Amino acid sequence: MTPSLSVLLCLGLCLCKRTRTQAADRFPKPSLRAENGSLVPQGGAVTLRCRGSGEAEEWQLEKRGGSGWSLIKFVRGAGHEVEFSLPSLTSYDARTYRCCYKHSSFRWSECSEPLELVVTGLYARPSLAALPSSEVASGQDVTLQCWSELWYDWCVLYKEGEEISRSRTQSHERGHQADFPIPAVNVTHNGTYRCYGFYSSYPYKWSSPSAPLVLRVSGTFSSSPESENRPSGLSCLQVGILVGVSAFLILTFLFLSLLCLRCCWHQPRLGKGDRETEIKTARSSEPPVTTLEETMYAAVNDDRQTEDARQEDTTTLQREDPQEVTYAQLNHKSLKCGAEPPPQSGPVEPSVYAALW
Structure with missing residues (x-):
């Protein structure tokens, strides 16, 4: 075989394969379905719909029997879909069906997937x-x-x-x-x-x-008999209410906590030196407190000093000019308090005498 003849043969095979592929693309596979379902009672009617290419001109419906597929319906007309009516079904119509269509170029498409048509009511019910x-x-x-x-x-x-x-x-x-x-x-x-x-x-x-x-x-469902006596679970409304109340309480607690923290944060804090200064100021501002013992001690001390001074004066007068002297007994308590005290039954205190001229 010459090289040129081999090239021509390969070119022819490629063109033939390409033509078949294009033809298959131009003729899509049709589909078949029962309009009201594939389960049909005995004596009922059914409509089968075959859908294919818009360039189809002839359609046919086939049924499979004991000897293979046989043509039962043939329809002429262009369009994407055609109908095949099967009235008054019998047990003989309980078969497998398929459809296909013919293109304007006189080529038939691939057939659809088989559809199983079931007829019911032929035996007693279970x-x-x-x-x-x-x-x-x-x-x-x-x-x-x-x-x-x-x-x-x-x-x-x-x-x-x-x-x-x-x-x-x-x-x-x-x-x-x-x-x-x-x-x-x-x-x-x-x-x-x-x-x-x-x-x-x-x-x-x-x-x-x-x-x-x-x-x-x-x-x-509850698997244990005891759980049958238990009250039913909360409804969706009750669960929603509980969740809402819980969320409100949590938010309220957080708000109060933040408010307390804010108050504590803004309160002025005193340092150690400020505290000591504040304590000293408070102490200095308080009036001096005199105890009872200190008061009595001061009064007795004043009386002793007065008595010593008077004795010194008396001694001096006697030394300078020995004249007649008249003495008077003085009560220190009367002089101190300014009023005559009630008589006392206790021991008599020592008397102090003063010279009178």
Whole structure:
């Protein structure tokens, strides 16, 4: 093979790969959904919607059977989405479906993901019960039990039209049952539950739904019997009030503490020298206090000095001029106090005599 031929061959392969990639980009994969859900009761109608590219001109709906996929619906029209109506469903319509569309260049897009269409009401309904009760406290464990006298292989649990779980059944004396445990329930588990039964050989043909079971979850679960007699906890309003009062008391205490600290900080403080000066000033300003002993001592001392002076005068007069002298007895207490004291029964004090001319 010549070099030029090799180059042309590689160029052709690259162009072919690029063309396929662009074609895949131009034809996005469509999507298929059931308008009112894929769970349809027997005899009911359903509308399937297929959405794809705006350049589509033809649409088709396929159903998978025992021999593979087969065309059941064909629609012409441009747009992003088309509808396929299936009225009055039967057990034969309980299948898997898919859709695809054709581009204006006469090329078909890739098909959508399969959609499982389930038909219910083909068998007798099972029973659904809650253990220990359908009204429980939050945090308690609950088991939803789906059982039937028929020998169903599987049971499916639904809540408010949405599948929650599915489980294989186990045999018991009454038939077959499946348990769906819900540990530590809370308020999000409140709602209406139903269950269905089916055989594994017919996975899209289900029984009629069980009677609705309403699960109510409220309060707080207590594991000990003694706690059931205890009063319930504080409500949110009471807790809020307690928190508010506590915060107010704390703020009040802090405010008073800061106020006391401020007063103590601004109070003038005296140093050691100032204190001594203040004490001396206070002492000097006080009037002198004379005790009783000091007063008596001063009075007696004055009397003795007066008596000595008088004796000296008398002696001098006698020495200078010996004349007749008249003596008078003086009472020092009378002279001192200025009033005649009451008579005393005690010993007589020594008398002092003075010369009179």
